[in-house]
Amino acid sequence: MKRKTLFLSFIFIALAFIPRVVVNASSYNYDFFQNTIYSSEGLAYKDTFYLSDFLVNTTYQEEIKTNPYTLKGARDSFTAALADIFVDDVTQKIYILDSATNDATTSTVKVDCADGQTTAKLTNNSTVYIINSEYKMEFSFDILKITEDVQETLAEYYGVSMDPTQFSLAQIQSADSIEKATRRCPFFAASFDDGQTYEPAVVCYGADGIYVIGNYLYIADKFNSRILRVDISDQKNPIVDEVFLTPNDIIFFQIGDVGKYGEDGKLIDQSSRTTYLPSKIAVDGDGRVYTIASSTFEGIIEYNPSGEFNRFLGKNLVTKRSWWTFLLTNEQYETLSSNNPNQFTNLIIDDRNLIYATAKPDADSTVAQQMIKLINTSGSDVLKRNGYVTPDGDVKYQQFVKPAVTGSSIFVAIDANDSRIYSALDQTRGRIFTYDDEGNLLYVSAESGTLANTLKTPVALKYLTLVENNETHEYVLVLDQGSKSLLVYETTEFGKLVNKATSLYLNNKIDEAKVVWEDVVKMNSNYELGYIGIGKSILRDANVEPDKETQLKKYKQAMEMFELGHDKEYYSDAYKQYRNIMIKDNFSIIMTGFVLTIAFVVTLKVFKAKQKKDLAKIQKEASEDHE
Template identity: 35%
Template sequence: MARTVKSWLVLLAVASLLLVNAPHAAASPAPYESYNYNYWREAVPSPDAYLPSHIVTGKELGIGHFKEPGDVNVSPAGWIYILDSGNNRIVVLDSDYQLVRVLDGFEKDGSQENFNMPGGLFVDAEERIYVADTGNSRVVILDSTGKWIQSIAKPTSDIIPESFQFQPLKLTVDAVGRVYVVAQGVYEGIMQFDEQGDFIGYVGTNKVERDYGEYIWRMFSTKAQRAQMILFVPTEFSNADMDHKGFVYATNIDPGSNEPIKRLNPSGEDVLKRFGYFDVKGDIRYRNSTGPSRLIDVKVLGDGMYSVLDATQNRVFTYDDEGHLLYIYGGKGNQVGTLKTPVAIEQSGHYQMVLDRGKNSLVVYESTRFGRLVNEAAAFHYQGEDAKAVDLWKEVLKLNANYDIAYIGIGKSLLMEKKNKEALAYFEIGMDRKSYSVAFKRYRREMMKEHLGTFLTVAIALIVVLLLTRMAVKWRQRGRVDRETGLH
């Protein structure tokens, strides 16, 4: 008996050691409630699209605690770059979250230079590192080993005042090396630099949200009163990312805007699609004590999808190419998976990462079966492969029978197959009135075309019967008149 007990204790000890030394724990149950919005703008429960997987800290990596980390970026090769702003360094990890190197400075023209509270970074396909070195008023470009390549300092231009202080906060880079910089105090738009570092101009000025009551009052107020009023100044952008077509996705910091997310074409025009039930702006219903979503970062996921980070409720909202809200995850708290002060979001395969300045850590989330099915189905729809998406949407409905986008996706596939009657039922359940109208018109045309011969035959027969009936009536009336005339 004693030997049996001893054996069980040995097994338990071995199992405990294996669990402790496991590189990453399996995704744990969500410490937050996942939800979505229906057609009536009601928050309804939804399966979790992402679950917390694990947390990466500086202490875990053996390099000391992170201090006020500012940004995170994943290179096309899969390496993870964490901008540890408070420690003025860049921490480089491989795809398994193991430390590769730490870049705490660089050599330029024979002298050692350091970062000063850098705010953002971006890594291109050649592993070149672009750093928004905010405190030093410059953008620094390094190679993959940390060797200095180039710096972009305060630009000179006729449209930039002499008193302008260049303080880059965030940045992104296109395929040909043009650098797009979100700078502090710049309301004209995102600053654009060519591959040589020369200033080109601004891209995508935010529109002013006017208060017309104040505008009218300004017309009748005194000079002193007007001086105390708030000026109609455009809001600043908060972050930017680039898609494979060279379009810039950008968020602004105006919580009252109905268009806090933009997709800017090369001309600076906003071409973001907003075909969903409601505005593309994070939470559409909220408590007065918290206020609307304040979007501080955007990540392009590919295939038309993108995620935005809300600093009000510490949640992530993901949309498809047409502006439909796919899913929401995250929340406030101190548990694993909840966030304190999120500052940046990134993606790597089936994982998404949120950099939490409040906890000085990188929180890693893994997609669930529901999340992967939604992502794959939305990707097929974006690629025009609606028929391939149908089976995936049906699997989604098994997990969430109230998922309107799945009904709409199946309906669109049926519409492409000219199964208009079947599509009507799915569009009705999905509350897609526009698609329902299209399907109804097509179904009506189909019915008329199919039954046109029968309709014409019946119509002609009715006309012939009507004519014969009228002729018979006239004949009978004439015969009666003749008979009456003959009697007289």
């Protein structure tokens, strides 16, 4: 007996300590209680394209054909550093920006100097690849012609005369290499027809961002501290027709000894050096350019269409330091990291001219939050965060324990589509988080690793919608800097249904959305958003239902759906109607019961009092009799 009790109590105690199952699948979601639960795949891996797959007509491809063994390790031998990707929805062309390209696309550059000429092979300058929707390269360019206006602007800004032959040969040769010298030149003479003629041109150095709108391609030429607008209406002959230089603001300059060239072609001492490093750009329909600059904390920089600096937008806020820092001495205080606002990492502009921006998590904040922002024209954050979890990537993650990947998600790229669905790319764990307009997490996809279908160091993400054989395919392109490849993810059947239902609901087609949500729930019965979608439709139906009994039934159904989706606001809406009807219908019964109960209680009390009185009377009489 005793042993049995012991055994049972042991089991009860053991039950309390059963470890919770941790989901480690690539596809998961968070439920109302912020538990990690299994979910269906929203995006499925489709294909990987390495840079060598695009380079159709280069010597590298021929080399592979003649000697296949060179393939071994060849992919890593590329000096490429893929930086950004852009998809033009109209022409369905993919633009890939490579910060530093391989040896296969070296260009010959003539540097004209005051005391002679020198010809240089230019390597490691940034290249733009234009790829069609079949993932074959159409064109690429690295050296860009400039118009006379641009040449004038640059010459004025850098203080050199119109004639590029102002540099002395010694000046260039004193630099580490000729390539470096050309980069320091604001522009130089380059030949596009094998040395026949020379034209003023520029190259990009460490370019980090690219954006295409209409016939214009914008490149953030990071280490040259400028943004170039390239006219690509004639694809074979791209020409820079506008340049956006360092904004005329004191914070972008640092007093130093390098930067400008004097009239005599020598560097001016004690000039102000620009520290402006534009990395990601976005352009709205009116031609205003928005850019994020490295180590600039004031927010997003806005230029007006004519290239002048307008203002800063959407500054991130600083988290307050812990109160105990006042205990520190000055020396100790200086060892703390500077308390700057967190930097933006990427941005895009949607069709409403609103900016979706991603920012790094604040180091001083205990919870990683507000990493995705939707910035309106007045610079305030208008993103809705109504989901079970806020749109900040992973909610549960290891913070200290190695060898697990520690720390919160860090978003490096974002893209949004017409139905206000947006996907953000997390570099920490190589995941793509897709959210809807309300901030609900729709699905999580992709994973990190070194395999062909996993992400090593993802840097950019873009949506691509293609119509093939009357079928719409929704792709997500991810550029991986680590494996130097372009990964293509296709939206699965499940993902398509979710997207469709979200977009239908956004367009107020709630009844059509219900049908789609029902399919979603059939595929994944844990998908709580689906139940809310169905519930909303039923609730709307019930409000206009003429038949009372059916109406009641529908309210009840809606309540069940909202209970499954843990949506207490909508549950209350449905329940309020249900309760009103129930009270109205049963008012007579409830009221009768109430009145009867009161009557019964009162009668009972009166009766009991009378009984007591009678008893007392009888007792009194009896005692009198006795006497």
